[in-house]
Amino acid sequence: xxxxxxxSLLQGYFDGELSDRRATEFxxxxxxxxxxxxxxxxxxxxxxRLQLTQLYEPATASLRRKINARLHAIAPTTPASxxxxxxxxxxxxxxxxxxxxxxxxxxxxxxxxYQAELxxxxxxxxxxxxxxxxxTGIASNDERVVKEWLDGRAGFAVPVRDxxxxxxxxxxxxVDVIEGRAVAVLVYERNRRPINVFIWRTRExxxxxxxxxxxxxxxxxxxxxKMEFCAVSDANPVDLEQLHQLIDSSA
Amino acid sequence: xxELGLEDRERFEQLVLPHVDAAFNLARWLLRGRxxxxxxxxxxxxxxxxxxxxxxxGDARAWLLQIVRNTCYTWLEKNRxxxxxxxxxxxxxxxxxxxxxxxxxxxxxxxxxxxxLETLPPRFREVLVLRELEGCSYKEIAAITSIPIGxxxxxxxxxxxxxxSALANSSQGACP
Numbered sequence: 001x002x003x004x005x006x007x008s009l010l011q012g013y014f015d016g017e018l019s020d021r022r023a024t025e026f027x028x029x030x031x032x033x034x035x036x037x038x039x040x041x042x043x044x045x046x047x048x049r050l051q052l053t054q055l056y057e058p059a060t061a062s063l064r065r066k067i068n069a070r071l072h073a074i075a076p077t078t079p080a081s082x083x084x085x086x087x088x089x090x091x092x093x094x095x096x097x098x099x100x101x102x103x104x105x106x107x108x109x110x111x112x113x114y115q116a117e118l119x120x121x122x123x124x125x126x127x128x129x130x131x132x133x134x135x136t137g138i139a140s141n142d143e144r145v146v147k148e149w150l151d152g153r154a155g156f157a158v159p160v161r162d163x164x165x166x167x168x169x170x171x172x173x174x175v176d177v178i179e180g181r182a183v184a185v186l187v188y189e190r191n192r193r194p195i196n197v198f199i200w201r202t203r204e205x206x207x208x209x210x211x212x213x214x215x216x217x218x219x220x221x222x223x224x225x226k227m228e229f230c231a232v233s234d235a236n237p238v239d240l241e242q243l244h245q246l247i248d249s250s251a
Numbered sequence: 252x253x254e255l256g257l258e259d260r261e262r263f264e265q266l267v268l269p270h271v272d273a274a275f276n277l278a279r280w281l282l283r284g285r286x287x288x289x290x291x292x293x294x295x296x297x298x299x300x301x302x303x304x305x306x307x308x309g310d311a312r313a314w315l316l317q318i319v320r321n322t323c324y325t326w327l328e329k330n331r332x333x334x335x336x337x338x339x340x341x342x343x344x345x346x347x348x349x350x351x352x353x354x355x356x357x358x359x360x361x362x363x364x365x366x367x368l369e370t371l372p373p374r375f376r377e378v379l380v381l382r383e384l385e386g387c388s389y390k391e392i393a394a395i396t397s398i399p400i401g402x403x404x405x406x407x408x409x410x411x412x413x414x415x416s417a418l419a420n421s422s423q424g425a426c427p
Binding site: 006008010054058059063067177178 | 260263279280383385409
């Protein structure tokens, strides 16, 4: 098995993207991790080859010509642009009005703003996981195996339960990054549709479920026992609520 | 580009035109070909021109590359939708390099790397191209591709491993 740092810290170290403190920490890890040290050598070799082979392809002369031709072809201002200016001003005024109205509504909802924004980011992560085909970091329906894999990477005790009997089969788990922190994700399947449950630690008190939808995905978010849960799917909202009940009653 | 006034046109030439190479290179790798890349890069630059009034300073290269990327994806969706649903396949390069034709083509590093890079799904390919060929920081890559930095790192890691094993396999002369 590969070292857990190989997909994150190792890349960051190699690309000079770690802070001094984290780089020093990682160097300490490198001293006794053979896998990471070997992979670092491979990365160096690969970069050398990439540079030697000069894969970069600069713009063709004809592309430059076309752009310059277009840029200089038409006189910057023509009388015909006058009515268009008024047209655009009218559009701008309408947009401004909408922005102001939205701003007011947004202001009134400020308490839920953060939650909705966070859920938005989670929905994005869910959609991306589907696009990238990165649904699971570990594929298993064994609670113990998934838990062991997740606990080490997420840095806390993740409650992992399989609800295959209730119609929600555990498929595995992965770690995602939301707002810069590692978040555990449990992957369930319901009627062949994946449901992602994002879990992270919180200091906030318990809350009941809040729901919403975004880009065609439903989300349900709740807090319980110093943990926040957010379930996302394109499945029926009733299914998500059912999964919420199952998770809560098993806690 | 009647959209730009004289002053804006000068600003456009100063800020955006220096990145035409970057625009073409990204399009070339996303579309896997020069002819399509030229058309799409041109369209992206015309769009950049139209949107230029909305650009209020900042990283002009990242701003342009974001437009190039979106234009490429729109083009792919329309012309080659299958490529967008391509999944990351650890075995893919092995199958590819196992055929005698591709072995013959992959006669040197450049061809092997080109082949391996073009075999990656677009979302992995773009991250690698932006980092290794364009020298973008993780933050810039995240801005251009709208994916979080954690995913940038893990995509880079997988793409790099794939490329490295393609090199290692073919330098042994045959595929396992």
